[in-house]
Amino acid sequence: DTEVTQTPKHLVMGMTNKKSLKCEQHMGHRAMYWYKQKAKKPPELMFVYSYEKLSINESVPSRFSPECPNSSLLNLHLHALQPEDSALYLCASSQDRYTRLAGKNTQYFGPGTRLTVL
Amino acid sequence: AQKVTQAQTEISVVEKEDVTLDCVYETRDTTYYLFWYKQPPSGELVFLIRRNSFDEQNEISGRYSWNFQKSTSSFNFTITASQVVDSAVYFCALNAGNKLVFGAGTILRVKS
Numbered sequence: 626d627t628e629v630t631q632t633p634k635h636l637v638m639g640m641t642n643k644k645s646l647k648c649e650q651h652m653g654h655r656a657m658y659w660y661k662q663k664a665k666k667p668p669e670l671m672f673v674y675s676y677e678k679l680s681i682n683e684s685v686p687s688r689f690s691p692e693c694p695n696s697s698l699l700n701l702h703l704h705a706l707q708p709e710d711s712a713l714y715l716c717a718s719s720q721d722r723y724t725r726l727a728g729k730n731t732q733y734f735g736p737g738t739r740l741t742v743l
Numbered sequence: 744a745q746k747v748t749q750a751q752t753e754i755s756v757v758e759k760e761d762v763t764l765d766c767v768y769e770t771r772d773t774t775y776y777l778f779w780y781k782q783p784p785s786g787e788l789v790f791l792i793r794r795n796s797f798d799e800q801n802e803i804s805g806r807y808s809w810n811f812q813k814s815t816s817s818f819n820f821t822i823t824a825s826q827v828v829d830s831a832v833y834f835c836a837l838n839a840g841n842k843l844v845f846g847a848g849t850i851l852r853v854k855s
Contacts, residue, residue, distance in 0.1 A: 665848075666847075666848075667834055667845035667846065667847060667848055668788070668834075668845060670842060670843070673842075681842070713786055715786075715788065717788075730838075731778070731790055731793050732790075732843060733790060734780075734787060734788035734789075734790075735787065736785065736786055736787040737786040737787060739786070
């Protein structure tokens, strides 16, 4: 089973709202990722969690706040977003067992959350 | 630095035609992994294949086949007898560490 689930599927929010995106996997993976994808572009990495600790932050603005409550869950808290933050937000997970050959780990993606900021 | 180039922005074919999607990569690492993902209009990135830098065997899975040539740094993807359901954006990606580097993607449109 290679399923990663994300909720909600669609989200519309105002610039003053606070909302959260949720991601869940039950594959026993120990690495989880947030990506942002604008239309007609490839996904851009935002954050990586490895063994529930933040290991990579790609200089993402502080209005995006990730959280990894446990090894199966990944949240992305949103606050004071801008219209240009409207995009598809994708979550992914991978095994992350092979620290020396980490590139071997296949990332499995969820269906994404389409976010619109008004 | 790692880089993936998918020079074909968009390809249109008629159903049952064969189509090849090109992928050229750059890396200085000797150990790396190459991937292909499919992204249908629904948005989910679907994993298709992973290939490591030491395995140059071509692979066939049903109507899909992949040709990995280290000498030309290419990892091309061929769909035989294309179907309308193959219409999607296809991404080639490279991973030599903890980060996936994606190409720009190729939009494939299969018309009936």
